[in-house]
Amino acid sequence: MKVLDLTHYVAGPFCTKLLADYGARVIKVERPDTGDPGRRLAPFHDDSPTSETSGLFRYLNGNKLGITLNLKHALGAKICRELACWADVVIESFTPGVMERIGLSYELLSDIHPGVILTSISNFGQTGPYSQYKATEIIEYAIGGPMLFTGTSEREPLKLGSRVGMIFTGQEAAMATLMAFYRRMGRDNEGEHVDVSIMETQAGSIDRQTALLVNNRYTGNRFSRLDASEAYLGGVYPALDGFLDVQVIERFPQLLAAMGQPDTITESEAVTLAQFLDKWENAEGNPLESGDLIKELGVMLEKWVRARPMGQAWAQFQRHGTLSASFNNAAGVHADPNFSLRGLWTSIEGANSGRGRFPGRLSIMERTPWQARRPAPDLGEHNPDVYIGMLGYSPRDLSRLRQMGVI
Amino acid sequence: MPVRKLPLDGVRIVDQTLAWAGPFGAQLLADWGAEVIRVEPLQFMQRATRAPNIRPFKRPTSNWANDYPDGIPGERHWNRHLMFQVHGRNKLSITSDLPDPDCMEAYLKLVSISDVVMENNVPQTYDKFGASYEMLRQARPDIILVRLPAYGLHGPYATYRAAGRQMESLAGHNWLRGYRDETTDESRDLISVRGTTYLADAVGGASEAFATMAALCHRRATGEGQLVEVASADAVVHHVPESVIDYDLNGRIQGPLGNAHPSRAPQACYRCKGEDNWLVISVGSDDEWSGLVRAMGSPPWARDRRFSTVLGRYRCQEEIDDHISTWTRDKDHIELMHVLQSEGVPAATVHDQEELYNDPHMKARGFFQELTQPSTGTHSYPGMSWQMAQTPNPIRRPSPMLGEHNEMIYKDLLGLTEQEYKRLEDAGHIGMDYPAHLYT
Numbered sequence: 015m016k017v018l019d020l021t022h023y024v025a026g027p028f029c030t031k032l033l034a035d036y037g038a039r040v041i042k043v044e045r046p047d048t049g050d051p052g053r054r055l056a057p058f059h060d061d062s063p064t065s066e067t068s069g070l071f072r073y074l075n076g077n078k079l080g081i082t083l084n085l086k087h088a089l090g091a092k093i094c095r096e097l098a099c100w101a102d103v104v105i106e107s108f109t110p111g112v113m114e115r116i117g118l119s120y121e122l123l124s125d126i127h128p129g130v131i132l133t134s135i136s137n138f139g140q141t142g143p144y145s146q147y148k149a150t151e152i153i154e155y156a157i158g159g160p161m162l163f164t165g166t167s168e169r170e171p172l173k174l175g176s177r178v179g180m181i182f183t184g185q186e187a188a189m190a191t192l193m194a195f196y197r198r199m200g201r202d203n204e205g206e207h208v209d210v211s212i213m214e215t216q217a218g219s220i221d222r223q224t225a226l227l228v229n230n231r232y233t234g235n236r237f238s239r240l241d242a243s244e245a246y247l248g249g250v251y252p253a254l255d256g257f258l259d260v261q262v263i264e265r266f267p268q269l270l271a272a273m274g275q276p277d278t279i280t281e282s283e284a285v286t287l288a289q290f291l292d293k294w295e296n297a298e299g300n301p302l303e304s305g306d307l308i309k310e311l312g313v314m315l316e317k318w319v320r321a322r323p324m325g326q327a328w329a330q331f332q333r334h335g336t337l338s339a340s341f342n343n344a345a346g347v348h349a350d351p352n353f354s355l356r357g358l359w360t361s362i363e364g365a366n367s368g369r370g371r372f373p374g375r376l377s378i379m380e381r382t383p384w385q386a387r388r389p390a391p392d393l394g395e396h397n398p399d400v401y402i403g404m405l406g407y408s409p410r411d412l413s414r415l416r417q418m419g420v421i
Numbered sequence: 422m423p424v425r426k427l428p429l430d431g432v433r434i435v436d437q438t439l440a441w442a443g444p445f446g447a448q449l450l451a452d453w454g455a456e457v458i459r460v461e462p463l464q465f466m467q468r469a470t471r472a473p474n475i476r477p478f479k480r481p482t483s484n485w486a487n488d489y490p491d492g493i494p495g496e497r498h499w500n501r502h503l504m505f506q507v508h509g510r511n512k513l514s515i516t517s518d519l520p521d522p523d524c525m526e527a528y529l530k531l532v533s534i535s536d537v538v539m540e541n542n543v544p545q546t547y548d549k550f551g552a553s554y555e556m557l558r559q560a561r562p563d564i565i566l567v568r569l570p571a572y573g574l575h576g577p578y579a580t581y582r583a584a585g586r587q588m589e590s591l592a593g594h595n596w597l598r599g600y601r602d603e604t605t606d607e608s609r610d611l612i613s614v615r616g617t618t619y620l621a622d623a624v625g626g627a628s629e630a631f632a633t634m635a636a637l638c639h640r641r642a643t644g645e646g647q648l649v650e651v652a653s654a655d656a657v658v659h660h661v662p663e664s665v666i667d668y669d670l671n672g673r674i675q676g677p678l679g680n681a682h683p684s685r686a687p688q689a690c691y692r693c694k695g696e697d698n699w700l701v702i703s704v705g706s707d708d709e710w711s712g713l714v715r716a717m718g719s720p721p722w723a724r725d726r727r728f729s730t731v732l733g734r735y736r737c738q739e740e741i742d743d744h745i746s747t748w749t750r751d752k753d754h755i756e757l758m759h760v761l762q763s764e765g766v767p768a769a770t771v772h773d774q775e776e777l778y779n780d781p782h783m784k785a786r787g788f789f790q791e792l793t794q795p796s797t798g799t800h801s802y803p804g805m806s807w808q809m810a811q812t813p814n815p816i817r818r819p820s821p822m823l824g825e826h827n828e829m830i831y832k833d834l835l836g837l838t839e840q841e842y843k844r845l846e847d848a849g850h851i852g853m854d855y856p857a858h859l860y861t
Contacts, residue, residue, distance in 0.1 A: 233488050
């Protein structure tokens with residue numbers, strides 16, 4: 015699969031990264047001089063920002079070839095069309111309308127290169143009243159995702175961590191692109207214009223927006239943030255040497271067994287916490303309201319975790335089937351034996367950027383394993399390979415193009 | 422425009438997924454044309470799949486993930502619970518109790534005419550079904566088996582139980598979410614982590630579907646099937662790369678930023694007129710700042726020289742946030758979004774569910790689609806996660822009832838005789854009801 019990558023920042027580059035990681039030949043096009051603005055995203059190697067030291071850029075752009083090309087220059091757009099004819103797939107993340115203005119619309123591309131697949135990633139999609147609206151990750155989570163439901167009712171709605179919405183969109187765009195490509199592999203010359211709206215990837219996500227939306231239609235309820243005081247058993251507890259996340263929604267007797275509390279509660283037939291509370295509230299002579307009981311159980315749980323090493327408490331809960339996990343910060347993720355032993359990490363070194371231990375393979379594929387073929391390109395690194403080697407320009411053409419500000 | 426077949430037309434998938442993540446991955450493939458056949462046990466209910474529990478909830482509940490149309494469980498509540506209705510569309514359902522030998526024979530027959538098998542059980546649970554990659558390959562040499570464990574098929578935590586939240590805790594995402602002032606070195610009891618909104622299920626499901634597509638393309642090119650393993654926790658790490666890379670490059674441990682951005686400011690969520698109405702604004706460049714100042718009517722405070730550069734605004738963001746909050750408090754959140762966008766400022770309301778259904782942009786793009794399902798009635802549902810401009814794609818069928826397609830698949834597709842079918846039925850493997858003693 016040959017991919018012409020016109021994307022920038024995070025969502026688009028993650029999409030083309032996944033394709034490159036599993037074997038596609040990807041040529042990444044950046045504007046001359048400044049390059050992909052993603053090159054200016056932290057973190058940088060040794061906190062020293064240069065165009066080659068953004069760790070995030072290098073993570074997002076490994077396994078790609080990199081060239082510079084000014085698409086706003088008429089000659090640049092013409093060369094871009096040549097490259098599009100080489101490619102099976104063109105992927106872009108401009109504001110809708112830009113591709114038309116520089117002569118790279120789907121209609122035009124499919125005229126000169128029938129069967130081409132164009133994947134467009136944009137904030138709100140190629141059509142509709144918001145198509146020119148601006149957005150960042152938090153904007154998309156607010157308008158399309160379940161932000162109203164994230165956080166606590168006492169405070170403002172909250173976004174998720176980092177730029178997860180953008181990465182998620184990139185992944186869906188990669189999958190959509192492969193679907194169109196799969197169809198083309200089977201039936202000649204069926205091109206496609208894949209229209210990925212970040213807002214729609216948020217609104218269509220099972221975490222937890224689709225459930226909230228369907229529930230609203232079923233019941234008319236409006237779902238906003240929960241109270242911090244809402245009866246809930248579990249939390250993130252400090253252990254002797256780390257934090258443990260414990261969540262109790264089922265297997266309630268097993269939790270008590272794990273903590274060595276065999277009493278009448280343990281012998282109860284209740285399987286889930288909700289069923290237990292039902293029984294508790296309906297039984298005669300129970301001194302506590304179920305909310306207070308939950309609080310009391312929470313205190314007991316916390317005390318129990320506090321007195322133990324994290325790994326030991328975790329293993330004990332797991333033996334009894336209680337949902338639980340090490341609550342890691344980045345150091346913990348790097349140190350975790352499960353990620354390391356299973357080969358999540360890769361070490362990548364670039365000539366101008368230093369070495370880094372990055373997340374490497376995503377899935378483990380028996381026949382088509384992930385490969386680190388090359389580090390992310392320095393700005394314009396592969397201009398000679400692509401313009402001279404592939405498109406047949408001469409070294410003199412190249413320096414002329416450079417003087418004209420085309421590359 | 423000639424009507425095109427959906428891209429995955431002709432691909433048959435045996436779907437043994439459960440809960441949220443696996444079914445979401447299968448949904449994305451079903452949405453784009455794959456014939457996804459859910460193979461569901463009849464002797465027990467898969468956990469958190471057709472409903473959280475085989476016993477219907479009797480008392481009314483305000484739980485977001487736990488309801489039926491009009492709050493009524495009704496007959497066969499597993500066909501009415503929203504949990505399944507959010508990811509079941511475009512799929513078929515048959516029942517089968519593996520590893521019963523008769524069921525296994527029919528299952529392997531189905532595998533022999535399928536392209537992909539998908540599952541996301543705890544690894545040892547899948548083994549208990551009695552199937553293995555080797556067995557599937559004997560039935561269909563080029564089969565693609567896609568497995569989505571929480572932490573891996575092998576490794577120290579292979580047998581550990583986890584829901585989405587645990588995978589996110591292990592992978593470091595939960596450390597990064599939360600209000601900025603919510604955590605201390607001693608306490609990490611994040612309310613935001615306590616069980617409302619997760620990430621791992623969507624990420625796991627999408628990773629699973631992407632890997633399936635990569636394997637399908639490889640098979641179309643070479644004829645080779647393969648075993649694919651996607652661990653959800655691995656996928657979550659890939660969604661928070663900044664944090665793990667910053668630690669590796671600079672030894673820095675990033676904490677929660679709340680709604681702030683590492684380099685843009687002001688960026689926050691501001692209260693507007695009404696009970697629980699909010700607006701998010703995200704300003705980075707000088708142009709966006711000027712647009713915001715214009716939209717606010719160029720108030721004197723905004724002329725402060727400290728606010729004239731990106732860095733200055735970053736340093737003074739709390740002060741600026743206070744000013745913006747005062748401005749938004751008595752204004753309509755939806756109107757403000759459009760005012761700000763017309764000035765070139767990234768801004769949006771925090772939509773509630775009703776507002777999203779009524780959003781004119783979503784309407785113009787036809788995102789929501791009405792479906793009629795015999796057991797739930799007629800409702801509007803979220804549609805496709807993306808569009809293909811050359812291939813209009815309405816939802817083809819609503820979520821199947823349990824065992825709805827038994828006859829069609831067992832008799833018409835697999836060629837079971839009446840007698841063979843009846844034997845499975847009499848043995849309690851084929852049907853549309855779980856055994857009554859489980860839920861009455």
